[in-house]
Amino acid sequence: MGKRNNTLLDHARKAGASALVAYEPENLFYMTGFWGEAVGVLSGDGQAVIIAPALEAERARADAPGCEIISMERNTTPSSALARLVGSDVVCTDAKNPADVRALKKACRQLKQDPSPFVESRMIKDSGEIKILQHTSKVIDEMFELCTQVMRAGQRESELQAKLMAFAAERELFDTGYRYTTNPLIIASGPNSAIPHAQVTQRKFVRGDLVTVDITLRHCGYVSDATRTFGVGHVGDKERRVYATVKEAQDRGMTALTIGASCKSVDAASRDCIFSAGYGARFVHATGHGIGLDVHEQPSISARSTQHLARGMAITVEPGIYIPKTFGVRIEDSVIVRKKSVPMHEFTKDLIVV
Numbered sequence: 001m002g003k004r005n006n007t008l009l010d011h012a013r014k015a016g017a018s019a020l021v022a023y024e025p026e027n028l029f030y031m032t033g034f035w036g037e038a039v040g041v042l043s044g045d046g047q048a049v050i051i052a053p054a055l056e057a058e059r060a061r062a063d064a065p066g067c068e069i070i071s072m073e074r075n076t077t078p079s080s081a082l083a084r085l086v087g088s089d090v091v092c093t094d095a096k097n098p099a100d101v102r103a104l105k106k107a108c109r110q111l112k113q114d115p116s117p118f119v120e121s122r123m124i125k126d127s128g129e130i131k132i133l134q135h136t137s138k139v140i141d142e143m144f145e146l147c148t149q150v151m152r153a154g155q156r157e158s159e160l161q162a163k164l165m166a167f168a169a170e171r172e173l174f175d176t177g178y179r180y181t182t183n184p185l186i187i188a189s190g191p192n193s194a195i196p197h198a199q200v201t202q203r204k205f206v207r208g209d210l211v212t213v214d215i216t217l218r219h220c221g222y223v224s225d226a227t228r229t230f231g232v233g234h235v236g237d238k239e240r241r242v243y244a245t246v247k248e249a250q251d252r253g254m255t256a257l258t259i260g261a262s263c264k265s266v267d268a269a270s271r272d273c274i275f276s277a278g279y280g281a282r283f284v285h286a287t288g289h290g291i292g293l294d295v296h297e298q299p300s301i302s303a304r305s306t307q308h309l310a311r312g313m314a315i316t317v318e319p320g321i322y323i324p325k326t327f328g329v330r331i332e333d334s335v336i337v338r339k340k341s342v343p344m345h346e347f348t349k350d351l352i353v354v
Contacts, residue, residue, distance in 0.1 A: 001032070001033060001048075001066060002046060002066075004031075004121070004126065005031060005042055005046050006046060007121045008020055008030075008031065008042060008117055008118070008121050009044065009046060009117075011117035011120045011121050012042075012092050012117040014117075014120075015092050015112060015114050015116055015117055016090060017089070017090045017091055017092035017112050017117070018044045018089045018090050018091075019042060019043050019044055019085075019086045019089035019090070019091045019092070019108075020040075020041070020042040020091065020092050020093070020118075021039060021040070021041050021042075021086065021091055021092075021093040021094075021095065021104060022039070022040035022041075022093070022094055023039055023093070023094055023095045023096070023097070024094045024115075024118075025037075026118075026122075026293035026294055027040070027094050027118040027122075028040040028050075029221055029293060030118065030121070030122055030293060031048055032048050032050055032060075032064040032067050033063050033064045033066075033067075034050055034052075034059070034060045034063040034064040034067070035063070035221060036052065036056045036059060036060060036063075037052070037053060037056050038050050038051060038052035038053070038056055038060060039051040039052075039078060039082075039100075041082065041085045041086060043085060043086060043089065044089060047068070048064070048066070048068075049067060049068045049069075049070060049085055050064060050067050050068070050069050051070045051072060051078045051081050051082075052069060052070070052071060052072075053071070053072060053073065053074035053075075054071050054072070054073070054074070055074065057069055057071040077099065077100075077103040078103065079103045079106055079107050080107075082103065082107035082108065083106075083107040083108070086107065086108045087107060087108055087109065088108075088109055089109060090108075090109060090110040090111075090112065091108045091109075091110070091111050091112065092112045092115075092116070092117050093111065093113060093114075093115075094115035094118055095113065101113065119297075119298050122292055122293060122297060122298075123290060123292075123297065123298050123310070124310060124311075124313060125292065125312050125314050125336065126312070129222060129292070129314075130312070130314070130336055132219060132220045132221070132222045133222050133224050133291070133292075133334065133336070133344060134336075134344050135219060136173060136217065136218075136222060136223070136224035137224045137226065137334055137344035137345050138344075138346075139168065139171050139217075139219070140173075140215045140217065140224055140226050140345065140347075141226075141345050141346055141347040142167070142171075143164050143167055143168060143215055144213065144215070144226075144228050144347040145347065146163070146164065146167055147160070147164070147213055147228070147230060147354070148230075148352055148354055150163055151205065151211065151230060151354045152205065152232075152354065153205050153206055153207050153232055153233055154204050154205065154206075155204065155205050156201075156202050156203065156204050156205075157187040157188070157192070157200045157201050157202070157203050157205075158187075158200050158201065158202055160187050160213075161183065161184070161185050161187050164185060164187075164213075164215070165184055165185070168217055172219060172220075173217040173218065173219045174217060174218050175217070175218070176216055176217065176218045176223050176295050177218075178216065178295045180197070181197065181199065182199060183199055183200040184216075184217070185200065185213070185214065185215055185216070186198055186200070186213070186214035186216075186227075187200045187211065187212075187214075188200075188211065188214075188328070189203055189205050189206075189209045189210070189211040189212075189232075190203065190205075190206065190208075190209040190210070190211075190327065191325050191327065193209075193210050193211065193212040193229070193322075193327050193328040193329070194322045194323055194324050194325060194326055194327055194328040195322070195328070196284065196285055196322060196328070196330070198212075205232045206232065206233075207232055207233030207234055208232065208233060208234055208235070208236065209231070209232040209233075209327075210229055210230070210231055210232075210235065210239055210243075210327045210329060211229065211230045211231075211232060212227060212228075212229045212328060212329070212330055213227065213228055213229070213230065214226075214227040214330065215227070221293055222291075222292060223291050223292065223293070223294065223295050224291065224334045224344065225291050225295065225316050225318075225334050226316075226333055226334055226345045227318060227330045227331060227332035228331065228332075228347065228349070228352075229243065229246075229328075229329045229330060229331060230351075230352050230353070230354055231351060231352070231353035231354070232353070232354060233353065234353065235351065235353055239327060239329075240351065242279070242321050242323070242327075242329050243329050243351050245273065245274060245277040245279065245321060246274070246319055246320060246321055246329045246330065246331050247331055247349055247350075247351075248273055249269075249270040249273040249274050249319040250270065250317055250318070250319050250331045250332075250333070250349065252269040252270055252272075252273050253266050253267075253269050253270035253287055253288070253301075253317040253319060254317055254333070254335070254341065254343065255269065256268075256269035256270075257309065257315070257317060257337065258309065258337075258340070258341060259310060259311050259337060259338065259339055260308055260309065260310075261308065261309050262306075262307070262309075263299050263301045263302065263305035263306075263307045263308065263309065264302070264303060264304070264306070266287060266288070266301050266309070267286060267287040267288075267302050267303050267305070268303065270287045270317065270319040271283060271287065271303065271319070273319075274319060274321060279321045282321045282322050282323055283319060283320060283322075284320075284322060285320070286300055286301055286302035286303075287301045287302065287317060287318065287319055288300075288301030288315050288316040288317045288318055288332075289315065289316055290313065290314060290315050291314050291316060291334055292314055299313065299315065301315055301316070301317065309337045310337065311337060311338060311339075312336065312337065313336070313337040314334065314335070314337075315334070315335060315337065316332055316333065316334050316335070317332065317333055317335065317343075318330055318331065318332030318333075319331070331349050333345045333349075
């Protein structure tokens with residue numbers, strides 16, 4: 001944690017600040033090891049302090065033993081504590097709430113509403129973070145294997161989701177809390193698979209369906225993300241051709257993924273393959289994104305990205321083709337960027353028909 005906080009402060013200095021204040025739970029966790037309702041303060045000497053309501057203070061002491069814990073009444077503004085901790089500092093913060101911003105402006109010498117130190121630091125994963133991501137990815141592979149055992153015609157999307165989530169919970173993988181969906185997973189069958197972020201429904205699988213299973217789960221704070229598309233009973237020739245195109249596009253994206261490569265070039269490697277097959281207009285999202293404490297982090301693997309890949313980044317490669325009201329195919333792996341990048345997922349990307 002000390003090394004991590006020194007990195008945070010290095011990025012803060014590049015942003016013209018000497019201290020950091022974190023309100024977002026992901027950034028608080030990254031700075032202190034505590035995920036909860038609190039404010040984290042990192043002063044220029046590298047000391048992290050947590051300002052927490054009394055109901056969170058005991059847990060904060062247990063989860064962040066190296067931090068000073070300041071307990072206060074819930075829903076009060078910690079102006080005096082902030083003034084004591086960072087009053088003479090130029091402060092970078094991720095604060096968005098107007099009341100929090102006003103309190104910080106009142107407490108410190110100068111405030112920068114700039115989360116970039118957190119963004120830049122969190123992009124490069126340390127060895128501990130990578131081990132958690134690798135473990136999470138291994139369990140997701142086991143969940144894909146479970147799909148091959150329990151998926152069948154007549155089963156509802158929601159029934160498969162329930163089986164998968166029970167399996168995950170037994171292994172301490174949990175919902176990410178992604179705010180743009182009401183479901184923990186994407187289980188999208190038949191015409192629903194043509195919707196990239198489909199909600200799970202009561203639709204029953206029927207023979208001839210393609211079923212997209214997108215598993216994005218959290219373990220010890222960190223998110224791994226992978227997708228496989230399965231067939232039910234029988235898969236038609238057109239579906240097989242589209243599947244083969246997406247698989248080739250994903251392979252090309254993975255091949256392009258190396259230290260120093262532009263994110264734009266990785267996107268192009270996958271996208272050009274799909275365009276060449278005549279489905280360019282049916283690839284409607286970026287090729288990938290960073291993962292970590294959030295479902296979607298930097299860098300963005302997109303055509304408009306100006307970023308380059310660096311050792312230790314954790315990203316996804318997930319091209320897809322979506323034919324409205326008919327079917328869709330997506331194949332996705334999470335991967336750690338190295339000189340030769342290898343997916344964290346070992347489950348086959350060949351088409352499996354159950």
